[in-house]
Amino acid sequence: MDLRPHHLLCTQGYGGKGYSGEFVENMNRLTDRLRSGEPVSIRLKFSTDDLCTYCPHMLGEDFCRTNEKVKRFDRKVVEYFHLEEKEYIYQELVEKIRKEITPEMLADICAGCSWYPVSACKEKILGI
Template sequence: MTVSIRAHHLLCMLTYLGKGYTPAFVDNYNRVVNRLNAGENIALVNGPDEICKPMLEEPECHCFNQSIRDRDDQALADIGQNLGRCLKPGEVFLLTPKELEQLRNKFSRGSLRGACNGCEWYELCSEIAQNDFKGCRLRLPLQ
């Protein structure tokens, strides 16, 4: 099975501790992370993904905004550059523990944060990175 993920959520998952917009959002996010921790592949999508699902019925849902699409584009370019491969929507891949560590290292150094500019979670994610990602829920299995 695969988990549909939009590009900027690949960055969000690096620091995910179990906090979010609503209890339903957090419960859903936990299920998504658990699936990834169990070894499911990621299918990159354009637009709302499995993490967005609880938000899609909200009247002010930001998941469709152009600013979020721009964030996805920036994240896709930055992640691809930092992993040394071209990533594009429609691609299915398995994020390895080594790649997760590599992305977290780049994130903590700031070279992977371009898509995070203007995000309401920026400060929290910065604190988590400064704390060596302690308590983060994404812990990929060894292949």
């Protein structure tokens, strides 16, 4: 599975709402797999990923309708957690992020995201 850096957070906070029916269906399928408890190998990709593929905002490869914003989310996740464009086990990465992240870091990364105030990101990622 290809995941872009900030989607390491979105896949934790996701609570069933999304940009379209097709997007939600795909997101449900992917998050069911990632949350099943079985280790899932992912390829961290600094570009369009398997969530973007079904998103109405994807205009092309590495070209989101809100590209400047999503690239900023990605860059901050990469910098805070020292990530590289390579294969990881999703559950190991999530564990590392949950150990290292602070409320200030999450608020900084997700500033400007319309889902952040209404999703379960703080609860799932910070445990509060």
